[in-house]
Amino acid sequence: MSDASLVERSADGDAQAFGVLIRRYGPLMRAYAARILGHGDGEADDAVQEAALQAWQRIDRVEDPDRVRSWLFRIAANKALDRLRRRHPHLDLEAVPDRADERPVDEVVVTRMQVDALARVVQNLPDAQRAVWVLREIGGASYAEVADQTGLTATAVRGLLARARQAVVTQMEGWR
The missing domain is CATH 1.10.1740.10 (RNA polymerase sigma factor, region 2, helix turn helix motif)
Structure with missing residues (x-):
């Protein structure tokens, strides 16, 4: 059969x-x-x-x-x-060594300080600028997607994003 x-x-x-x-x-x-x-x-x-x-x-x-x-x-x-x-149960994530720990301690500290400084700068941006900056720079959304998600026009998104980028660059200047 x-x-x-x-x-x-x-x-x-x-x-x-x-x-x-x-x-x-x-x-x-x-x-x-x-x-x-x-x-x-x-x-x-x-x-x-x-x-x-x-x-x-x-x-x-x-x-x-x-x-x-x-x-x-x-x-x-x-x-x-x-x-x-x-x-083979999965390892506890706490037991996995951090890749950053392989770098010199001072480099790790500087990197963490930079990340903390950037987080403070972004947190202090006006709400609309922070929203478009995060969606575009962190989320990788296109201008059209940011506009759609925020209810703004693409032109408004570009303007807010330009101002947010300028603020971030200016305030992070000391970390260059």
Whole structure:
């Protein structure tokens, strides 16, 4: 019986047809999962069981029944990758050294002071100037996007942005 026929019958609730698919591709799915996980302690078998359960629940969503093998392999790979992720929990971000810590301390201090000074300068800009400056310089929005988000005309945005940039340059002059 073809894969397409088995998928159609499985989608109609035929557990025996689905069983044929799993018997047909299960060993290959296990080998595939084992390659991802490395050989050992039955994790590949567990991943394939989870994949088979998910496949049964979603068999009616197969877009191309002739490609059910690829679809099953993708599910098995995802289940194996989930197991790999659980094996290697993510590091606590507090435990990850700050890249800035690799620079000389005085350079780090100066950079942080510059950032703090810029934050104060931007905070002290008039509201409209601060809004357009942040949207354009930090957010990378185009003039049209800034105008749309603020309800201003593009000409008004350009004027406010020019004044905001001038204020920032003037007040940050000492940091050059």
